Amino acid sequence: MILDSFGGPESFREVALAKPVAGEGQVLVKVHATSVNPLDYQVRRGDYKEYVPLPAITGHDVSGVVEAVGPGVTAFKPGDEVWYTPEIFNGDGSYAEYHVANEAIVGLKPRSLTHLEAAALSLVGGTVWEALITRVNLQVGETILVHGGAGGVGHIAIQIAKAAGARVITTVSSQNAGFVKGLGADVAIDYKQTDYVAAVLEATDGKGVDVVLDTIGGDTLQKSPLVLAQLGRVVSIVDIATPQNLIEAWGRNASYHFVFTRQNRGKLDDLARLVDRGLLKPVVGATYPLAEIGQAHARLEQKSNGLRGKIAIDVTA
Amino acid sequence: MILDSFGGPESFREVALAKPVAGEGQVLVKVHATSVNPLDYQVRRGDYKEYVPLPAITGHDVSGVVEAVGPGVTAFKPGDEVWYTPEIFNGDGSYAEYHVANEAIVGLKPRSLTHLEAAALSLVGGTVWEALITRVNLQVGETILVHGGAGGVGHIAIQIAKAAGARVITTVSSQNAGFVKGLGADVAIDYKQTDYVAAVLEATDGKGVDVVLDTIGGDTLQKSPLVLAQLGRVVSIVDIATPQNLIEAWGRNASYHFVFTRQNRGKLDDLARLVDRGLLKPVVGATYPLAEIGQAHARLEQKSNGLRGKIAIDVTA
Numbered sequence A, B: 001m002i003l004d005s006f007g008g009p010e011s012f013r014e015v016a017l018a019k020p021v022a023g024e025g026q027v028l029v030k031v032h033a034t035s036v037n038p039l040d041y042q043v044r045r046g047d048y049k050e051y052v053p054l055p056a057i058t059g060h061d062v063s064g065v066v067e068a069v070g071p072g073v074t075a076f077k078p079g080d081e082v083w084y085t086p087e088i089f090n091g092d093g094s095y096a097e098y099h100v101a102n103e104a105i106v107g108l109k110p111r112s113l114t115h116l117e118a119a120a121l122s123l124v125g126g127t128v129w130e131a132l133i134t135r136v137n138l139q140v141g142e143t144i145l146v147h148g149g150a151g152g153v154g155h156i157a158i159q160i161a162k163a164a165g166a167r168v169i170t171t172v173s174s175q176n177a178g179f180v181k182g183l184g185a186d187v188a189i190d191y192k193q194t195d196y197v198a199a200v201l202e203a204t205d206g207k208g209v210d211v212v213l214d215t216i217g218g219d220t221l222q223k224s225p226l227v228l229a230q231l232g233r234v235v236s237i238v239d240i241a242t243p244q245n246l247i248e249a250w251g252r253n254a255s256y257h258f259v260f261t262r263q264n265r266g267k268l269d270d271l272a273r274l275v276d277r278g279l280l281k282p283v284v285g286a287t288y289p290l291a292e293i294g295q296a297h298a299r300l301e302q303k304s305n306g307l308r309g310k311i312a313i314d315v316t317a
Helices: A038-045 A115-135 A154-163 A174-183 A196-203 A220-227 A247-251 A265-276 A290-301 B038-045 B115-135 B154-163 B174-183 B196-203 B220-227 B247-251 B265-276 B290-301
Strands: A026-036 A062-069 A081-084 A098-102 A143-146 A167-172 A187-190 A209-214 A228-236 A255-258 A284-289 A310-314 B026-036 B062-069 B081-084 B098-102 B143-146 B167-172 B187-190 B209-214 B228-236 B255-258 B284-289 B310-314
Touching: A026 A115, A026 A290, A038 A290, A062 A098, A062 A115, A081 A115, A081 A265, A115 A154, A115 A209, A115 A228, A115 A265, A115 A284, A115 A310, A143 A154, A154 A167, A154 A174, A154 A209, A167 A174, A167 A196, A174 A187, A187 A196, A196 A220, A209 A220, A220 A228, A220 A247, A247 B255, A284 A290, A290 A310, B026 B115, B026 B290, B038 B290, B062 B098, B062 B115, B081 B115, B081 B265, B115 B154, B115 B209, B115 B228, B115 B265, B115 B284, B115 B310, B143 B154, B154 B167, B154 B174, B154 B209, B167 B174, B167 B196, B174 B187, B187 B196, B196 B220, B209 B220, B220 B228, B220 B247, B284 B290, B290 B310
Parallel strands: A143 A167, A143 A209, A167 A187, A209 A228, A228 A255, A284 A310, B143 B167, B143 B209, B167 B187, B209 B228, B228 B255, B284 B310
Antiparallel strands: A026 A062, A026 A098, A026 A310, A062 A081, A255 B255, B026 B062, B026 B098, B026 B310, B062 B081
């Protein structure tokens, strides 16, 4: 499914292309499943047009099977089940039946996940790992506020934060409170009915949280110091186009970390271990065939899309 | 020298007060020298009025001699030469002949410094230590951009960064290039004549720096990603009232740390060791008697004050 131009969800067009060939250090993967992320519709509408030459194959998640390996590949062989996030600012994306990738960014798929589940986890899992573990160094016993706990990133962040030994407070709309508690959240705040700042302070005896994970943008950066303890950290994985007044961050001795995911195998292996220990499992809220990738994008872009977890795309359907 | 009201440099008034008494865990110090910092004129003009009840003794640096100790004090005895930063949001400041402080925030003055020098270093040294060592974890071999290298904070930051093994690039006006190179700066950029972003990229072969120390405010936060390497860190010690667009920080995987100095003896002892090894020495650019504290404030507030390093205040004059 290619884009000839940037635009709405109708911009995708099905084309027949030759099967790509694995070059030096690359693997050719038969794609079984892919997924949809906010980054994908941002790319589709042209937010990164300077990095994505047209026509383009986009998409940021692959789960599939190695069909062939190029010269010099040592970590994989045909038949291996693999997962990864394509470097789409440096090659093709995943909305296709076949994909080639440098072996350095490819991991062995967690055994306990289906291809649909693995494809639902690669980008968001890698992003959360980078945010909470690599950058923020979340510690056992700390408290974290996860914004949007029922979403694609949020529902993974809750599980990884719990696995790291943190206490998790999260914001959701009321119908998702049970869902996030089932994932391990300690406190679910209904952000539509409640002032989340007051609710977080109440849940922490006025102390505030050690870490805020911003998955939503808007004014989250400038409001975060109001819910942060001294020396607290904010980590944002979203495009923050709104200028923010960070003066409150100063008195809190706060730190802000901005995360734009980088691909590497080590992170996928770390995630796979958590998954196979039963501590992390992506939730697939809806599945679409690749032919309906436009409908999947449109669904994710709706404000009230009724989704829990992620949309997966079945490429074999 | 007290403030009855917040306002201009003329607001200070000399009064005779009873010598304070050291309570439980406190030391009474005969103040030999104090200093002037931007934080001091911000306090004076009322930027922190909710934290500073009037009338107030302000001032953030003490170097002096212990005259008496209160019950339970174990670390100090009368006659000890000490230095520290008063907790003025929790008690009196240093613009006085005597001061009492909790022993936990007091350190033994570096032997190789005069009282004037020690008073010029306590707040700025503690702030730079917290920024570059505690928060940013500056590593040997990294490159740092220090904004305002000839200033009170900047001239200390250059020396501490060099002592930590970093390469130092700094901005100055042209007449101070020799001064900062004498302190150890590797590259001095004349920010009045040159675009500092272009100059930093040129000095780093286009890679950018690992750390930016913001001592100036304004739009430094949003411009910093333009001079940062991937995973670079910005540390700001200034009040940042201007809303900032941090979108460029995202693609750089940048971190921002905001530092509002906290007092503790450990940091002073760390600084004293560097001083006594000959790796750090404050520069006193001008000295005023305590009776002229208003003139000293006025001088520091001038944009082109011709100062290198710090203003010290001689309380014994």
